[in-house]
Amino acid sequence: MSTTQPSLPPVLRPDAPPQRNLTDLATRFATATRGDTAGVTLTGITLATADLRAGEAFVAIQGVNQHGAVFSPAAAEKGAVAIITDEAGADIAGNIGLPIVIVDDPRGVLGALSAWVYGTGADDELPLLFATTGTNGKTSVSHLLEGILDQLGVVTGLSSTAERHIAGEVIVSRLTTPEASEMHALLALMRERAVEAVAVEVSAQALSRKRVDGLVFDVAGFTNLSHDHLDDYADMEEYFAAKLPLFKPDRARRAVICLDSASGVDVVAAAEIPVVTVGTPAIAADASVAGDADWVVTIDEERQRGTRFTMTGPQGRTLTAVVPVIGPHMAANAALAIVMLLEGGYEWERITAALERDGRIDAYLPGRTELVSGEQGPAVFVDFGHSPDAFEKTLAAIRRVTPGRTLMLFGADGDRDATKRHDMGRTAVLGSDILVVTDHHPRFEDPESIRATLIEGARMARPDAEIHEYSPPEKAIIAAVGLVGDGDAILWAGPGHQDYRDIRGVRTPYSARELARRALRDAGWRVPEPHWPVPYSD
Numbered sequence: 001m002s003t004t005q006p007s008l009p010p011v012l013r014p015d016a017p018p019q020r021n022l023t024d025l026a027t028r029f030a031t032a033t034r035g036d037t038a039g040v041t042l043t044g045i046t047l048a049t050a051d052l053r054a055g056e057a058f059v060a061i062q063g064v065n066q067h068g069a070v071f072s073p074a075a076a077e078k079g080a081v082a083i084i085t086d087e088a089g090a091d092i093a094g095n096i097g098l099p100i101v102i103v104d105d106p107r108g109v110l111g112a113l114s115a116w117v118y119g120t121g122a123d124d125e126l127p128l129l130f131a132t133t134g135t136n137g138k139t140s141v142s143h144l145l146e147g148i149l150d151q152l153g154v155v156t157g158l159s160s161t162a163e164r165h166i167a168g169e170v171i172v173s174r175l176t177t178p179e180a181s182e183m184h185a186l187l188a189l190m191r192e193r194a195v196e197a198v199a200v201e202v203s204a205q206a207l208s209r210k211r212v213d214g215l216v217f218d219v220a221g222f223t224n225l226s227h228d229h230l231d232d233y234a235d236m237e238e239y240f241a242a243k244l245p246l247f248k249p250d251r252a253r254r255a256v257i258c259l260d261s262a263s264g265v266d267v268v269a270a271a272e273i274p275v276v277t278v279g280t281p282a283i284a285a286d287a288s289v290a291g292d293a294d295w296v297v298t299i300d301e302e303r304q305r306g307t308r309f310t311m312t313g314p315q316g317r318t319l320t321a322v323v324p325v326i327g328p329h330m331a332a333n334a335a336l337a338i339v340m341l342l343e344g345g346y347e348w349e350r351i352t353a354a355l356e357r358d359g360r361i362d363a364y365l366p367g368r369t370e371l372v373s374g375e376q377g378p379a380v381f382v383d384f385g386h387s388p389d390a391f392e393k394t395l396a397a398i399r400r401v402t403p404g405r406t407l408m409l410f411g412a413d414g415d416r417d418a419t420k421r422h423d424m425g426r427t428a429v430l431g432s433d434i435l436v437v438t439d440h441h442p443r444f445e446d447p448e449s450i451r452a453t454l455i456e457g458a459r460m461a462r463p464d465a466e467i468h469e470y471s472p473p474e475k476a477i478i479a480a481v482g483l484v485g486d487g488d489a490i491l492w493a494g495p496g497h498q499d500y501r502d503i504r505g506v507r508t509p510y511s512a513r514e515l516a517r518r519a520l521r522d523a524g525w526r527v528p529e530p531h532w533p534v535p536y537s538d
Contacts, residue, residue: 011051011178012164012171014188017043020117022057022082026101028116029109034090035099042081045117045181047110054079059113059181060089061106069093084113111213114184120191122216127157127190128197128344129215131252133243134223136390137333138201140368141221144323144337145199147363151354152346157190157198159183161384162366162497167193172499180211187215197344204242212251219344220252220273221336225263226389240266247271256340259293260284260332278311278339280332283393297335299328304371304379304401304489306360311335319352322360325369326381327397334361367496369394372516377525378407378481379489380516384496386413386440388423391493395431404487408432409480410494411473412454414445414502421450425457432491434483435467438476440494441502447471473501474515481519492516 022040026033043055049071052058058075060068060083069089076098083093084101093100103109115121132141142160149156158165163172166189178186183200190198202220206212225240240263247255249272257267259279268275279290280297290296295313300320302308309331310320323334342348355361373380379402385394391410399406408428412421429435437454439447451469458467468483470476473495480490495501495512502508517527 011182012189013044013185014192018117029103029113030101031104032102037099040081040099045113047179047181049074049078052078052080055081057082057084059106059110060085067092072096107210111180111210114181115214118184118188120184120187121214126187127195129217130199130219130340130344131202131217131246132221133202133246135226135387137223140333140365141223141337142199142201143365144334144361144363147361148337148341149197151358151362152350155194155196157195160201166190167195180213183211202246204239207245208242217252219340220246220255221340222257222267224258224261226387244270247273249273254343256336256343258332258336259290265289276339276343278336280328283328295335295339297332299331302401307331317348321355324360325365327369327394329393372513373520374526374528377486377520378484381491382512382516383491383493386494388420388427391427392431395491398489398491402489405433405484407434407480407484407490409436409476409490409492411438411440412450413441414443414450421453422457425454426461429458429462429465435465436476436480437469438473439471443502444504477515477519481523
């Protein structure tokens with residue numbers, strides 16, 4: 001395996017950069033300036049000197065450990081034409097030789113700045129914008145939206161945890177939701193490429209950190225809320241509150257809310273925009289609440305390679321479709337995507353005709369309960385889920401379509417929410433016949449300690465369970481394949497689509513999907529050709 005650290009994906013800009021007058025920018029946004037802004041033209045803005053291009057302005061904000069203004073000399077050296085920062089940043093930048101535009105809150109104004117620079121504000125001509133938030137399912141809904149739009153013949157864009165798509169071009173993602181400067185530049189590029197509709201995954205952190213400021217989405221969708229991200233938020237109440245701004249008029253025009261988790265009703269109550277609801281009684285926390293939704297989803301058939309469902313709604317509308325991944329929760333995601341498109345203005349007859357023509361939703365969901373095995377041998381699913389709720393739903397779905405035993409293989413993130421680790425171990429062991437605990441992204445934390453906590457949670461729930469511990473994951477998947485046989489299933493949860501592991505700050509090349517395929521081949525099982533490019537070589 002190569003030891004070369006994967007490079008970060010590029011930050012995308014429009015092919016024809018904007019030409020904005022710095023004096024005009026200062027007039028609109030500045031509280032003060034230092035140096036002469038007259039005659040200065042900027043062609044973009046960025047938060048990172050590593051991504052800065054000559055002619056752009058460098059926005060310096062206060063970070064966790066230091067102020068971004070300390071990088072002003074590097075920005076000047078790379079061709080920045082101005083520094084945009086606060087008073088403290090201006091003092092740090094000092095006599096840098098560039099004009100300095102001072103604003104009260106650089107992070108707070110970044111979205112509005114970006115929208116003005118790139119011409120991507122609410123009053124500008126943009127593609128239709130679809131936003132999806134929630135603990136689990138954001139990426140799946142975003143890719144399902146894109147897949148159905150493709151079936152409708154629409155030129156699409158996508159911004160998800162896994163990938164960025166621009167009219168068919170695929171770029172690996174950096175963050176679930178890009179920084180505001182990158183988001184607006186991306187939308188400007190999509191507009192240039194004649195993209196008609198864009199699916200955007202919006203995390204709670206993106207809302208808290210103002211990464212989608214300056215945008216008004218045509219439709220915002222909510223999937224669910226469950227235990228996660230308590231390293232960023234004090235408690236579940238604060239985490240929930242962080243998602244609510246998406247459902248206000250300055251963020252979105254309409255909303256589609258899934259009622260399958262208890263928080264769905266609370267989002268409906270808090271929303272300040274028109275709301276349509278979707279529910280799947282078979283998996284909902286409260287079946288009666290889900291059954292009273294505007295659109296109700298029933299599960300018709302579950303197979304390893306897809307789930308057939310029927311959705312019924314207002315005006316007697318009914319649609320039966322197949323989502324090409326396992327589980328009722330994926331049918332719920334698909335129904336949410338379909339209703340979001342309907343609320344976005346796409347005709348019901350056009351949607352149903354496309355899905356009936358193709359016999360299924362034609363979407364590829366990278367690393368989302370992705371089946372990487374062949375027709376014979378154990379079924380191996382690689383999934384990005386890394387919360388107890390995701391484990392529970394996915395394991396239950398796999399067990400229903402597996403005639404033999406189900407093995408769960410997983411690890412946990414280091415330097416992230418440690419409060420969920422016991423619950424992860426408990427849910428994993430209760431939903432499987434065999435448990436294999438390994439490493440994920442240890443970051444700067446001791447991986448042995450992480451594994452011990454996961455195993456402790458599992459043992460407390462099932463003292464007599466069959467539990468194995470292997471490190472590293474390259475060894476764990478080989479052992480897991482050796483513990484099962486034809487008719488059994490393996491769920492490898494956590495890595496999903498990712499092509500690296502974070503080990504003490506180093507992105508180590510790694511692909512769970514390819515490692516699983518190699519382990520199956522080495523055990524004598526035939527596997528199909530992959531849907532993805534192999535991200536590293538021996």
